[in-house]
Amino acid sequence: MAADRRPSARKRNAGERAWAVAFASPYLLHLVALAAWPLLASLYFSMTDYDLVSSPKFVGFDNFARMFSDGLFWRTLGNTAYFAVLFVPTQTALALGLAIALNQRLRGMALFRAAYFVPVVSSWVVVAYVADAVFNPQTGLANQVLDFFGLPAANWLQDPALVIPTLAGVAVWKGVGYMMVLFLAGLQAIPEERYEAAKIDGASAWNRFRYITMPGISGTTFLVLVLTSIETLQSFEQVFVMTDGGPHGASELTVLHLYRQGFQFFQMGYASAIAWVLFVLVLALTMVQFRLQRRWVHYA
Amino acid sequence: MRKTVSYVLVTAGALVMLVPFVAALSNSLKSFAQYIQVPPTWIPDPIQWDNYVEVWRRTPFGLYLVNSLVIAILAVIGNVLTSAMVGHALARMRLPGRQALLTMALGTMMLPTVITIVPNFLLFRSLGWLDTLLPLIAPYWLATPIGIFLMRQTFLGIPKDFEEAAGLDGANPWQVFWRIHLPLAKPALATLAVFTFTTSWKAVLEPTIYLTSPENYTLPVGVLSLKGQFVGNDQLVTAAAMMSLLPMLVVFILAQRYFVRGTMSAGIKG
Numbered sequence: 084m085a086a087d088r089r090p091s092a093r094k095r096n097a098g099e100r101a102w103a104v105a106f107a108s109p110y111l112l113h114l115v116a117l118a119a120w121p122l123l124a125s126l127y128f129s130m131t132d133y134d135l136v137s138s139p140k141f142v143g144f145d146n147f148a149r150m151f152s153d154g155l156f157w158r159t160l161g162n163t164a165y166f167a168v169l170f171v172p173t174q175t176a177l178a179l180g181l182a183i184a185l186n187q188r189l190r191g192m193a194l195f196r197a198a199y200f201v202p203v204v205s206s207w208v209v210v211a212y213v214a215d216a217v218f219n220p221q222t223g224l225a226n227q228v229l230d231f232f233g234l235p236a237a238n239w240l241q242d243p244a245l246v247i248p249t250l251a252g253v254a255v256w257k258g259v260g261y262m263m264v265l266f267l268a269g270l271q272a273i274p275e276e277r278y279e280a281a282k283i284d285g286a287s288a289w290n291r292f293r294y295i296t297m298p299g300i301s302g303t304t305f306l307v308l309v310l311t312s313i314e315t316l317q318s319f320e321q322v323f324v325m326t327d328g329g330p331h332g333a334s335e336l337t338v339l340h341l342y343r344q345g346f347q348f349f350q351m352g353y354a355s356a357i358a359w360v361l362f363v364l365v366l367a368l369t370m371v372q373f374r375l376q377r378r379w380v381h382y383a
Numbered sequence: 384m385r386k387t388v389s390y391v392l393v394t395a396g397a398l399v400m401l402v403p404f405v406a407a408l409s410n411s412l413k414s415f416a417q418y419i420q421v422p423p424t425w426i427p428d429p430i431q432w433d434n435y436v437e438v439w440r441r442t443p444f445g446l447y448l449v450n451s452l453v454i455a456i457l458a459v460i461g462n463v464l465t466s467a468m469v470g471h472a473l474a475r476m477r478l479p480g481r482q483a484l485l486t487m488a489l490g491t492m493m494l495p496t497v498i499t500i501v502p503n504f505l506l507f508r509s510l511g512w513l514d515t516l517l518p519l520i521a522p523y524w525l526a527t528p529i530g531i532f533l534m535r536q537t538f539l540g541i542p543k544d545f546e547e548a549a550g551l552d553g554a555n556p557w558q559v560f561w562r563i564h565l566p567l568a569k570p571a572l573a574t575l576a577v578f579t580f581t582t583s584w585k586a587v588l589e590p591t592i593y594l595t596s597p598e599n600y601t602l603p604v605g606v607l608s609l610k611g612q613f614v615g616n617d618q619l620v621t622a623a624a625m626m627s628l629l630p631m632l633v634v635f636i637l638a639q640r641y642f643v644r645g646t647m648s649a650g651i652k653g
Contacts, residue, residue, distance in 0.1 A: 099476065100477050102476060102556040103476035103477050103479070104472075106469065106476060107468070107469050107478055107484065109465035110465070110469040110488070110531060112525050113491070113525035113526055114491065116506065117491075118491045118494060120506060124502035124505065128505075181393070181396060184393050184396075185389070187385075187389065195393050195396075196643065197639060198396075198397035199397065199400055200639075201400060201404065204581050204632070204642070205585070205628055206586075206587060208603040208607050209624045209625070209628045211624070212410070212620070213403045213404055213407040214403070216406035216409070216410050216621075222420070222422075222423040223423075227422065256400070313493075323587065345500065346592055351501050355502075358500065358501060361498075362495055
């Protein structure tokens with residue numbers, strides 16, 4: 084009897100495995116076509132000269148050497164870093180502040196949350212026109228407000244010194260609702276009893292924030308910081324749509340530079356080299372953040 | 384007291400969020416003369432509703448809309464179906480190398496899009512898919528890491544009894560998945576659906592790279608292309624931009640709770 088049952092059990096297991104592989108097959112294909120291929124191919128193309136017409140010509144590290152002497156590339160890295168330094172902390176702090184303000188039973192809470200989410204679901208093309216209504220130097224709201232307070236008008240996106248701060252401001256406006264919802268989830272995961280116990284012990288509001296809320300949401304804060312910095316290093320659509328890198332390259336970000344090299348000048352090899360450098364930067368930044376988290380993130 | 388402070392803060396914030404949209408909406412209803420008038424008028428006089436009609440008359444807005452809708456709907460169907468399948472395999476089936484696959488899914492989630500731009504372009508070029516809608520749809524039919532995680536988590540939470548009962552009736556794994564597990568996962572499926580719809584609807588980079596003929600443009604790329612054609616008619620382009628947001632807003636209002644749930648459970652964009 085036992086000898087009879089075993090082969091059929093084995094057959095059934097093999098059948099189950101076949102089903103499982105069939106179910107997982109879309110992702111197996113994904114791993115090959117959309118993960119392994121791009122990683123290896125871009126590494127290969129980064130060491131070639133490839134204009135899409137003639138076949139790729141191997142040039143070793145020429146593209147990387149060129150990048151190091153490409154002043155524009157360094158400038159775009161500087162612009163990207165400047166944008167990130169303004170954008171990431173501002174958005175994180177504002178999102179946290181809003182989440183704390185919203186983390187209570189307020190009437191019309193869903194409505195407020197919806198208002199903060201409208202920019203999140205808008206494409207950058209829509210946001211470009213919305214931002215124009217605000218930052219157009221002649222007809223925009225922002226200069227009207229400045230004028231009302233007797234302050235001089237600014238040129239916002241058309242001023243090389245102001246363009247990155249203005250872009251960062253618009254990016255915060257667009258993204259803060261999303262990060263706020265992440266923080267809300269983090270805040271709601273902190274057990275209510277901790278606050279009650281602290282109140283009984285007579286802890287001040289500041290101390291409750293400092294010693295309960297802050298450690299409680301440090302995990303979320305970490306996630307938000309990692310996500311936004313990865314995203315910011317790769318920022319493309321906003322500048323592509325709003326400034327096209329101008330004025331005079333003041334908002335030319337690295338991925339926009341990559342896009343031009345690849346899809347306007349058809350230098351796929353050079354574009355791939357830029358992509359790999361950015362990839363390594365993103366990885367390094369993520370690893371540094373993961374390393375630093377041990378110092379300040381508390382998982383309760 | 385604390386509530387009052389919160390209300391003031393949150394209302395001020397909501398105004399900051401919405402007033403720019405109202406200003407843009409006002410711009411879209413102006414004549415060009417009023418559009419460039421300094422100082423600006425807040426309420427257009429007269430209100431030119433015709434701008435919206437003009438957009439439909441003078442641009443292929445309808446085509447852009449259809450393209451965006453076709454892509455978004457097929458992307459949603461593909462991503463929901465395949466992510467659910469893979470999530471199901473990871474959560475409920477005897478998949479060899481399950482742990483390795485899970486780790487790789489986490490790895491691909493961290494894979495920056497920037498590395499994929501050039502190779503994917505070359506891949507779709509060799510398939511002859513450039514200037515078609517396919518490169519904007521097909522990747523969603525290979526499951527997305529975020530969808531896989533969401534679905535795996537959901538299927539892990541469904542009690543075993545259900546499938547055991549079905550197994551007795553001689554149902555095959557597809558039937559268990561399709562008839563028993565999928566209906567129980569509806570909220571997660573809806574969450575993934577709205578998430579995918581939004582990502583697809585907002586995309587600028589991919590359609591810019593893959594589409595060259597205006598009749599294939601999606602709404603963001605199409606509206607962007609109007610900018611160059613309608614110099615001196617910016618109010619029309621603003622109207623087109625406002626209209627391109629409308630379908631997204633409808634989806635958002637109908638499915639708001641899934642947006643919030645999606646953000647909270649997944650916490651990752653893209």
